[in-house]
Amino acid sequence: MNQRDIVFPAGRRELYERNRYSPAVRANGLLFVSGQVGSREDGSPEPEFEAQVRRAFDNLNAVLAAAGCSFDDVIDVTVFMVDAETNFARAWAIVPEYWGDAPYPSLTGIGVAWLYGFQFEIKVIARLPDAAA
Template sequence: MPQKRDVVFPAGRQALYERNRYSPAIRSNGFLFVSGQVGSREDGTPEPDLEAQVRRAFANLNAILAEAGCTFDDVVDVTVFLVDPASTFEKAWPVVMEYWGDAPHPTLTGIGVTWLYGFDFEIKVIAKLPESAGRQLA
């Protein structure tokens, strides 16, 4: 019998997930796999300003990490998606660094894209669950 997914679902983030039918994060084998987080408000609409959108994406990410008993310090792998990075990177990246923390840093893959469902920035991570947070479903 397949194992049921151990979903992490923070309060106030239902609109985007219900509309698009995916889990915010899944605990599995001591890791937390977090879906890409964008700078969406509670109703799922994007923050219009790029810097505010990046800050909101990190707030959304940090809410999921906290719900699972983690912080960004537990993140081991990051994928960042940026629409039109040639014109947006210099504005977005200093905001990312506000949340990045001290070395050693997680691994990073940056991908330039042409479309993100109306958003300009998305961050997807994998975090190592602390022993106390790494419960598994039977």
Template sequence: MHSPLRDAVFPPGRHALYERHRYSPAVRCGGWLFVSGQVGSREDGSPEPDLDAQVHRAFQNLQAVLQAAGCSFDDVVDVTVFLVDPPQQLERIWRILPSYWGEAPYPALTGVGVTWLSGFILEIKVIAKLPPETQKPEL
């Protein structure tokens, strides 16, 4: 049953993963945007093979979801990053982050090492505060 207090947000060019795994890229609720984990997937759902390209694609996919809700990286308050091999990948990934996060203050961040991400190297999940002009009135 659909709740009138929350609505799904889909960016243009819906990725195959959303339909295949039956999830919304983000949900708007109570002045907040809860973004599902974004990976470095192409539109067909396949992963970018190169680590740097996959990281850039994950952030581009995240940016598309944020923009579809009227948000930007500046509105992100909490980030969870899942990595399959943090000791080998973390430094390379951290060199890419500033081109998306910009300057301090940065959002809160939790990094989690995992054993499997369905063929992906990392997944980025965020919570953003919706700008007042993008918030829908509560019913």
């Protein structure tokens, strides 16, 4: 099996290794980022929904930055939300702080019953800059 080209954000490698998954994998000019939740440095969830959403985006941005990317490089987004009927509008009030201007990435939004103690998760696929491809 080929060795995976893994990207770890600064200061969170132990958290990912403890949970046995990679935060992101580089392949064929793309960056595949695992779902990012609103976890603090120790892995515990932010208690408030809006704080979880912001922390999830901050954690995502840290992974993107570790690969030399930014949210401008994101081409596809999947979000998962507990109680999406209630929380979607709350999350989407925060999104413009992170997404910037159009054109926006493609999006799939999924309502779920459980997210391992979290209420919001975001995973993306991004283009790697030419220098990092």
